[in-house]
Amino acid sequence: MAFKIYNTMNRAKEELVPLDGKHVRMYTCGPTVYNYAHIGNFRAYMFEDLLRRYIKFCGFEVTQVQNLTDVDDKTIRGSIEQGLPLKQYTKKYIDSFFEDLAKLNIEPAEHYPAATDYIPDMIAIIETFFEKGYAYQSDDGSVYYSIDKFAGYGKLARLDREGMQSGARVAQDEYDKDNAADFALWKAYVPEDGDVVWDSPWGRGRPGWHIECSAMSMKLLGESFDIHTGGVDNIFPHHEDEIAQSEAATGKPYSKYWMHCGYLVVDGRKMSKSLGNFYTLREILDMGYTGREVRYELLSGHYRQSLNFAFKSLDANRAALKRLDEFHATIKEAIGAEKVADELPEWASGTRAAFAAAMDDDMNISGAMAAIFDMVHAGNKAMAATPLTGKQAVAVSNLWKELDTVLGILEPPKEEISADVAGLLEARAAARAAKDWAESDRIRDALAALGWTVKDTPEGPKLRKI
Ligand code: AMP
Ligand code: ZN
Helix, strand or coil, rough: CECCCCEECEEEEEEECCCCCEEEEEEEEEEEEECCCCCCHHHHHHHHHHHHHHHHHHCCEEEECCCCEECCCCHHHHHHHHHHCHHHHHHHHHHHHHCCCCCCCCCCCCCEEEEHCCHHHHHHHHHHHHHHHHHECCCCCCEECCHCCCCCCCCCCCCHHHCCCCEECCCCCCCCHHEEEEEEEEEEEEEHCCCEEEEECCCCCEEEEHHHHHHHHHHCCCCCCEEEEEHHHHHHHHHHHHHHHHHHHCCCEEEEEEEEEECCECCCECCCCCCCCCCEHHHHHHHCCHHHHHHHHHHHHCCCCCCCHHHHHHHHHHHHCCCCHHHHHHHHHHHHHCCCCCCHHHCHHHHHHHHHHHHEECCHHHHHHHHHHHHHHHHHHHHHHHCHHHHHHHHHHHHHHHHHHHCCCCCCCCCCCCCHHHHHHHHHHHHHHHCCHHHHHHHHHHHHCCEEEEECCEEEEHHHCC
16 A cells, blocks of 8 residues: 655645655644744644654654744734844744644654754855855845746746746745745845844845745755645745745755645635634633544544634534544453453454555545544444453554554543542542442442542442543
């Protein structure tokens, strides 16, 4: 079996074959840390999480780099508005970004470079552009990339080269295809930049956004690597400009595959800060939803399609997760003290292959989830008639854990037991030791009132959430 991924560069599904055969190096455009990330951003990071997890499931090693854009037009504007030094301003959002990743059970990348730590690398790349004739300095002192010097300009976004305004310049980090023009590599200092400024051979200033990713990706992953990811809005201009910079600097191919996820939308419109139709993760958690429910939601649609965000789907996820948890609890009970696995029962024997076949097809998550729910459905029916042996249950549990290395939602989160509940459990053990059955029953009812059932097993009493 081969893992096929949709390569935006060729507009086709292609087998993932790492450049060195066994180790996938991937770069993920990370957050601009000028505010709390919204769950639209996390849709992109979730797609990348699913991707890295499935790559590992396929037996490859992964090195993922996700950058932190801590200097650009937006972070500078924000820090000045709040009267804080740039590093201090962005730190708050970097910290909250990592907290949110943990709540969503997104696996950490291997590297999280911050742009401000790579300024000399950016300067070194821009210097090669002057040597090779790709860069020029404008009257205001800023340095621009001359797009007509790079023959491949427009190959990712499939731009019509005829219509390009070479020689015209665009200073902002974000612009659209109609304004494809020479873009800023280095922006000369203006008073609005406050104290955000570095020296360079072309005078004081700061880098443009696009050069940041070229510098950090190649420094940490090498000049050529395997996969570059982001949301579809990154295709142009950001990724197009990264290709132009990186390939012009090295003369080598930059990323072998380009993968982009569709938008999280609200009423048909992209969730975004500028439209104001966004929710941060913390807002949703404050409403009583869990990170696991949001994770389920962000995973639930195919990554290349738009995913509509609605609270009623979060409610439906709660019910779906409950079904998974009940199945999981039944398996755990059947395991008892057994440690050794036997063959899988017949109803679970085809699940791994069905799951992998769906995921191999450009991460067809609906097919993969269907394989799991089919197993749960068939398993519940079969186990109602004939309980599993402990050894079979261990095999099912192992499969469940293996599939969860990809999904990150199957294993129930560890229940937090409050001090009250722990105290009641102890009191119940004491009552039972003293053969005070009335007291033991009273405590059982008190636990039930707090939402717990207790069951006595050979390994001692086990609590389970009702
Ligand atoms: P930004 O901080 O705006 O640079 O965005 C960070 C990442 O989130 C980029 O990869 C974007 O493509 C992605 N992104 C932003 N909004 C959405 C959305 N509504 N749905 C999916 N991805 C998004
Ligand atoms: Zn980037």
